[in-house]
Amino acid sequence: MFESRRPDQSFEPLLELRAVSAGYPTGRVLYDLDLTVGDGEVVALLGRNGMGKTTTLLTIMGRIRPETGSISFAGRRLNELPPFRIARLGIGLVPEGRQVFANLTVRENLLAVARVPRGDRPGWTVEAVFDLFPRLAERADQLAHRLSGGEQQMLAIGRALMTNPRLLLLDEATEGLAPLVRREIWNVLGQLKKDGHSILVVDKNVAALAQVADRFCVLEKGRLVWEGRPEALLAARDVVDRYLGV
Ligand SMILES: Nc1ncnc2c1ncn2[C@@H]1O[C@H](COP(=O)(O)OP(=O)(O)OP(=O)(O)O)[C@@H](O)[C@H]1O
Ligand SMILES: [Mg+2]
Numbered sequence: 001m002f003e004s005r006r007p008d009q010s011f012e013p014l015l016e017l018r019a020v021s022a023g024y025p026t027g028r029v030l031y032d033l034d035l036t037v038g039d040g041e042v043v044a045l046l047g048r049n050g051m052g053k054t055t056t057l058l059t060i061m062g063r064i065r066p067e068t069g070s071i072s073f074a075g076r077r078l079n080e081l082p083p084f085r086i087a088r089l090g091i092g093l094v095p096e097g098r099q100v101f102a103n104l105t106v107r108e109n110l111l112a113v114a115r116v117p118r119g120d121r122p123g124w125t126v127e128a129v130f131d132l133f134p135r136l137a138e139r140a141d142q143l144a145h146r147l148s149g150g151e152q153q154m155l156a157i158g159r160a161l162m163t164n165p166r167l168l169l170l171d172e173a174t175e176g177l178a179p180l181v182r183r184e185i186w187n188v189l190g191q192l193k194k195d196g197h198s199i200l201v202v203d204k205n206v207a208a209l210a211q212v213a214d215r216f217c218v219l220e221k222g223r224l225v226w227e228g229r230p231e232a233l234l235a236a237r238d239v240v241d242r243y244l245g246v
Contacts, residue, residue: 011038011214014198015060015091015167020069022059023222028067029055030222037167042189042199044209044230046244047219053202054096056219057169060200061093062086074166090118092165096172098156102145106136109144109155110162117164129158132188150181157188168192170201174208186212206244210234218243 015037023029029052037043045053058064060071062083071078078086087093101109110126117123130137133154139147144155153174160168173189174182182205189212192199203209209216210230218226218233220243226233233239 011041013037014039014041014074015200016070016072017056017060018070018072020059020066020071022055022064022066024055024064028222030059033069033219033222033224035217035224037198037200038214039166039198040196041215042193042197042201042213043215043217044213045200045202045217045219046204046206046209048244051219052222053219054171055222057093057095057171057200057202060086060169061091087163088115090164090166092160092163092168094153094156094160094168094170094173096175098149098152100144100147100152100155100159103143105141105143106147106155107140110158113159114162115164118166121164123164124161126162129161132161132191133158133184135184148181150177150184153177153181153185154188157185167198167200170199170203173201173203174205175203182208206234206240 013036017033017035020033021028021031033056045056047053055064059066062078062081066079073089073091076089101112104112107126110129135151136154136158139151144152147155174185177185186208189199189201193212201209213230216228216230216233217224225243226239
């Protein structure tokens, strides 16, 4: 039941998965997955626990090899590339569980991953990240393991931005965070969208995702079962109950 199979015409395709199947030695998880993120588009990947959202992001990053299908990014085929090459092409992942450098300070975490921007775009700086997350500025010289979960998530997002990605992937953007921090993360994602960033975001908060996403993609047992505008999903109670209900 597809509201539209194609992304909005106003976005040039940036990331394209075509008929991708992938999984683990214990078994296949993704089946025939078509997924597109346009340049400047924010796409939300939804689905209940264990449906293959993280596996999708890891496959895009090259940590899991697609068994069939093709993945391309900015016109380049990613299938055979090692993860570090894929990252260097401009895909930044904010992983589930954050994975910041615990024994570096906030500032060191940001500087450790800084990369020169492509083309003539102005690159992210530590100061720009601090403008986005004032809390990080206050914690600049703290070791990362001393930060709260919310601050660590801000740092994880800041680190991904410091690599100047053309596409940002976020896995469980706000899971386990306090309501105020969640709000701040959503505000920042809205800000990044306004600034033209391309984002593929996984989260369970449908209402918050609807505020920032241009398009929703719903996974069920590794298959894309619904795709369309956020408003259309919110109006389709049966789809919400069937694929996202607990
Ligand atoms: N390292 C692994 N080895 C084998 N199977 C795995 C591995 N990681 C995940 N799986 C399985 O793959 C399926 C999809 O998992 P995945 O983590 O992609 O789901 P998810 O949609 O991200 O779920 P969640 O909402 O809980 O994060 C699940 O059945 C899971 O048990
Ligand atoms: Mg997951």
